Amino acid sequence: ATDAATTGYGYGTKGDYKSLNTYAYNGTYYLYDTTKNMSGYIGTYTANYGNSLPGSWSVDSNNAFTSSSQGADVDAHAHAGIVYDYFLNTHNRNSYNGNGASIISTVHYGSNYNNAFWNGSQMVYGDGDGSLFSPLSGSLDVVAHELAHAVTEYTANLEYRNQSGALNESFSDVFGYFVEPNDWDLGEDVYTPGKAGDALRSLSNPERYGQPAHMDDFYYTSSDNGGVHTNSGIPNKAAYLTIQSIGKTKAEKIYYRALNTYLSKRSDFSDARAALLQSTADLYGTGSDYNAVKNAWDSVGVY
Numbered sequence: 001a002t003d004a005a006t007t008g009y010g011y012g013t014k015g016d017y018k019s020l021n022t023y024a025y026n027g028t029y030y031l032y033d034t035t036k037n038m039s040g041y042i043g044t045y046t047a048n049y050g051n052s053l054p055g056s057w058s059v060d061s062n063n064a065f066t067s068s069s070q071g072a073d074v075d076a077h078a079h080a081g082i083v084y085d086y087f088l089n090t091h092n093r094n095s096y097n098g099n100g101a102s103i104i105s106t107v108h109y110g111s112n113y114n115n116a117f118w119n120g121s122q123m124v125y126g127d128g129d130g131s132l133f134s135p136l137s138g139s140l141d142v143v144a145h146e147l148a149h150a151v152t153e154y155t156a157n158l159e160y161r162n163q164s165g166a167l168n169e170s171f172s173d174v175f176g177y178f179v180e181p182n183d184w185d186l187g188e189d190v191y192t193p194g195k196a197g198d199a200l201r202s203l204s205n206p207e208r209y210g211q212p213a214h215m216d217d218f219y220y221t222s223s224d225n226g227g228v229h230t231n232s233g234i235p236n237k238a239a240y241l242t243i244q245s246i247g248k249t250k251a252e253k254i255y256y257r258a259l260n261t262y263l264s265k266r267s268d269f270s271d272a273r274a275a276l277l278q279s280t281a282d283l284y285g286t287g288s289d290y291n292a293v294k295n296a297w298d299s300v301g302v303y
């Protein structure tokens with residue numbers, strides 16, 4: 001059989017041209033990227049609107065993934081490659097397990113499914129219902145958010161409930177910003193396609209989308225695993241203040257070091273403050289950067 005790594009192209013869900021790392025096998029082209037220095041590969045599949053995973057390979061007959069139904073596939077594949085490159089180039093981490101594990105994405109999951117998630121083995125994206133969300137792989141910060149859940153699982157493994165769960169969510173939102181730092185919003189590219197200027201969450205103004213930005217407003221609830229998508233506003237605000245003070249380059253190093261070196265499954269907000277202060281001291285000493293991190297967590301009422 002003739003088979004080889006190829007370069008194809010396609011249009012994302014926004015109609016934007018994207019070059020794609022594909023693979024030719026027996027005259028069919030696959031969203032199968034073997035160009036990275038991984039023991040595995042980056043592969044994109046489609047659930048064909050069903051619920052079985054990973055589903056079937058996303059393929060094309062002429063290496064041009066240009067049909068409208070392929071937009072989500074194109075975005076998931078291209079964005080996964082960008083996020084892989086970010087963790088390797090910025091943090092010297094080879095994939096989510098640090099050892100080149102395959103990055104698998106499945107798109108067209110379910111019907112009008114307004115969610116995206118890491119299921120412990122792979123990323124899964126719904127197409128959205130066209131009102132609340134457009135296909136969720138269309139947003140780079142969403143893909144980074146999901147892959148960051150995998151990184152967290154293989155590092156601190158923050159338990160997905162209460163404060164440790166809100167930290168889990170916050171680290172995913174913060175790495176979503178680090179990968180796509182052109183705004184403080186999360187999911188804005190796929191959230192409410194019919195309405196401009198809004199987002200799923202905001203790091204700079206969590207309150208804008210119903211999240212607390214201070215411990216005084218911590219939301220005690222049994223829903224959403226103890227409000228993990230709500231209370232993440234508090235560490236998110238601290239991250240925003242930190243990045244504004246010490247800059248993205250230093251901030252992303254202390255966030256990665258805290259997650260990879262100091263945090264563990266039951267860590268709470270106070271542990272995150274301590275872990276980020278220790279990471280700052282390790283990397284940059286206890287001068288102005290250290291005081292900026294301290295002030296950020298003081299500002300959100302976490303000591």
Ligand SMILES: Cc1cccc(C(=O)O)c1OC(=O)C1CC1
Pocket residue numbers: 114115116117118141142145146169176186187200
């Ligand atoms: C849209 C959505 C629904 C439920 C869970 C998640 C989740 O992955 O926690 C989710 O994705 C996000 O939050 C990403 C950032 C937009």
Ligand SMILES: [Zn+2]
Pocket residue numbers: 145149169172
């Ligand atoms: Zn999440």
